[in-house]
Amino acid sequence: MSPPTPSLGRKSSAFRAFWKKPRSRSPIPHEISDILLPVELWLDVLAGVPEHALEPVSRVCKRLRWIVLPLYFRSQQVFPFQETFAFRRLNMGVELAGYQDRSLKRLDFLSSDQLSAAVRELFVSPYPPGYNRRHRIEHRPVEDVMERLLVVLPKFTNLTKLVLHLPLCNATLFASLKSLRLYRLDYLELEMHPTSRGDVPIPARKEFLFNRSTSPIQLFPPVGLSLIFLFPESIEHMVAGPTGTDTLTRALARHPTGFPSLHSLDLSLRFVASPQFAAALATCPNLSSLRLRSSAIDGLIPSFLPPLLSTAVPYLTSYHGPAHFAPAFARGRRLRGARLWTSHGVSAVSAPSLLPPTLLQLGETIESLELGVTVVSDSLLNAIRDAFPLLASLSFNAHLxxxxxxxxxxxxxxxxxxxxxxxxxxxxxxxxxxxxxxxxxxxxxxxxxxxxxxxxxxxxxxxxxxxxxxxxxxxxxxxxxxxxxxxxxxxxxxxxxxxxxxxxxxxxxxxxxxxxxxxxxxxxxxxx
Incomplete structure (x- = not known):
């Protein structure tokens, strides 16, 4: 669940710079001035209004249009990649240089003193949200545009959410990410190129997502890439895909102070095959939810879970992953939720005869159970009824x-x-x-x-x-x-x-x- 939207009216004076600039003093009609509120109150009112609903408000009068206009820039999408240009090239007479020039001018416009403080969400990817994970080609950034983006990134002083895919991995990136520690960046999604190396600063305060792509052409990054968390004491939720799980596991295991606020961890099944598996879990003493997902590029996964100390993750209450690992995570813990599936594909469901022995080892505290199963047999239903007297929610194949x-x-x-x-x-x-x-x-x-x-x-x-x-x-x-x-x-x-x-x-x-x-x-x- 995303954190509540902070009040825009109580943002820093830099955020309200646009509304403090000189304006013409044309008289306001009496019937309109009676309903107008101070700018700070209007910003509070409009904080949760989606962009498509702002247009009718902006047509009420000139003053409301003046207040609403910068809010159109709260969420911005940038596509600084050569493949994006080729994909959108409807006019064959348009050259890449023109696309690059327009992109640079747009970045300068967004990062200007008057508008930069209005940008709160920035999405940088080869394709729009939802499409980027389906790609099956290698993406090449337009270097001048990507470099300029990294240079102006620190100017977005009210940025709370950043999605940054395949940036140039250089000193400019490291300096820009490190500078974001001064702001309230709650959410960071980062996808690094497989040739990237170096120590990447992670300024996320609440949520961090790393290399989530499951494209079959993805390559695993080298050991020379590492993640340095700037706010380990406050981060609550982490996600990594198959090419990011190893890097994130090493970062968890090597952090000296641990992650006391981390309550949700969502990783690839490669996590249980890592030699740092136990050490990584030891740095998450208050973990309450663990999810292990499978993909086509995970490789061979062990049939048995590595040794897990009974004192590890003592507050774990929700397990989501392969059924045969569930008893190890349930032993000595009070699980309330079990989601025994790893993929949305119909081919990943289990035979009903394999589940009853596993279910009987999960404990009587289970209140919610999700299964993927070929056929719901009477023996499976009897095992569920006998094993879980507190069961309130039962699901079969709802995830497919x-x-x-x-x-x-x-x-x-x-x-x-x-x-x-x-x-x-x-x-x-x-x-x-x-x-x-x-x-x-x-x-x-x-x-x-x-x-x-x-x-x-x-x-x-x-x-x-x-x-x-x-x-x-x-x-x-x-x-x-x-x-x-x-x-x-x-x-x-x-x-x-x-x-x-x-x-x-x-x-x-x-x-x-x-x-x-x-x-x-x-x-x-x-x-x-």
């Missing part, structure tokens, strides 16, 4: 998804009240979530299909069968929630249904407008 490019946003449909469903006798969770590919398109058709899915559970629930799985069909989650009523003398439970589904979209190059897409070909056509 057909591949679609771009950013995923979840939507919810609520079934009508008369569509209450009786859960089969024997199960008594408060919430049951089932992943499925539902037939139909209308609200009524989807609700009918969802009702049929729950009523057929578990005998008729087999969504991962290759005879039923359709790659291009959306993946839905059917959620049944107990409403506190029993279905007569049978002891079965009744509950209400809702349906979750995902919309996949891109943010375009121009001002981040949204482009929805169902297939890769459609997305490429529309985004260009």
């Amino acid at each position: 998804d057909a591949f679609h490019p771009g950013t995923l946003e979840r939507h919810t449909l609520h079934a009508p009240l008369e569509a209450r469903v009786t859960l089969p006798r024997g199960l008594r969770p408060h919430t049951l979530r089932l992943g499925a590919q539902l037939g139909g398109n209308s609200h009524a058709e989807l609700c009918a299909a969802a009702r049929e899915t729950v009523q057929g559970f578990p005998a008729a629930y087999d969504p991962t069968s290759w005879r039923r799985w359709i790659v291009d069909r959306p993946w839905y989650v059917v959620e049944w929630t107990h409403d506190g009523k029993d279905a007569g003398s049978s002891g079965s439970l009744e509950g209400a249904l809702r349906i979750e589904y995902g919309e996949h979209y891109f943010k375009s190059f121009e001002r981040g407008s949204r482009i929805s897409a169902r297939t890769v070909d459609e997305a490429i056509l529309r985004i260009s």
Whole structure:
């Protein structure tokens, strides 16, 4: 969860420099001046308003337009890469030099004294958010633009979020990142080129994400690349992909003071194969959530977890990763949540016969359980019922998804009240979530299909069968929630249904407008 947005009205005087510049003293109509507030109050009011909603406010009157205008620059996207130019080159007469010149002028404009303090989020990548992780080519920065970007980076004095992909790894980068320690940079996402070397300062105060790309052409950075955390005492959340896990693990293990505020760690499965595995966990004494993900470039992962001291991560309450590692993390700890899956692919689900021995070793404190399984058998349900008396939420295959490019946003449909469903006798969770590919398109058709899915559970629930799985069909989650009523003398439970589904979209190059897409070909056509 991202930290609350700080009040813009209470920002430094540098942030309000734009509104303090001289303005014409034209008289304000009486009917408008009666509703105007001081600038500081308007900044507080508009702090959480998204960019697309600012335009109607700016048309109310000239004074409000003057207040709103700099807020359009709160979130900026920069694409200083040769491949981006080639991808967007609709006019073949336009040369790279022209693209470079426009980019340099834009950076000078954004970093000017009047506007630099208004920029709070900066995204630097070859492609818009959601598309950058799907690339399968090597990206080359436009060096003059990237170098200029690194030079002006310290001018954004109110920057709270920075996404920086494939920067030039040189002294300018190190100096710019080190200078950001003077500001409140809560969030930093960094992706380094595989040839990068040196000690990279990390000025993130709350969240740090490193080399998250899972592209199959990615290479692992050399041992000569290291991370130096400037705020180890306050950082709370860290993420690394397969090419970043080794570097981040070494940084964790070697830090002399540890990370007392770190409560969430999300790494590749390479973490458990690292010789610094135990030392890295020892520097995170208050870790409460651990996630281990798999990818095609992880390589060979050991079948058994390296020795883990019973005193390590004593406050761990949530484990997310391979099922066969879960008992080691549960031993001597009070896990409340277990998510025993590592990938969104249907091929990563488990056979039902392999799970009961593992589940019986997780302890009776589990309240939330997520599984990926080919078939939900009676023996699996019996093991779950016997092992977890406090279980409140049970999920089967809700994490699976057909591949679609771009950013995923979840939507919810609520079934009508008369569509209450009786859960089969024997199960008594408060919430049951089932992943499925539902037939139909209308609200009524989807609700009918969802009702049929729950009523057929578990005998008729087999969504991962290759005879039923359709790659291009959306993946839905059917959620049944107990409403506190029993279905007569049978002891079965009744509950209400809702349906979750995902919309996949891109943010375009121009001002981040949204482009929805169902297939890769459609997305490429529309985004260009």
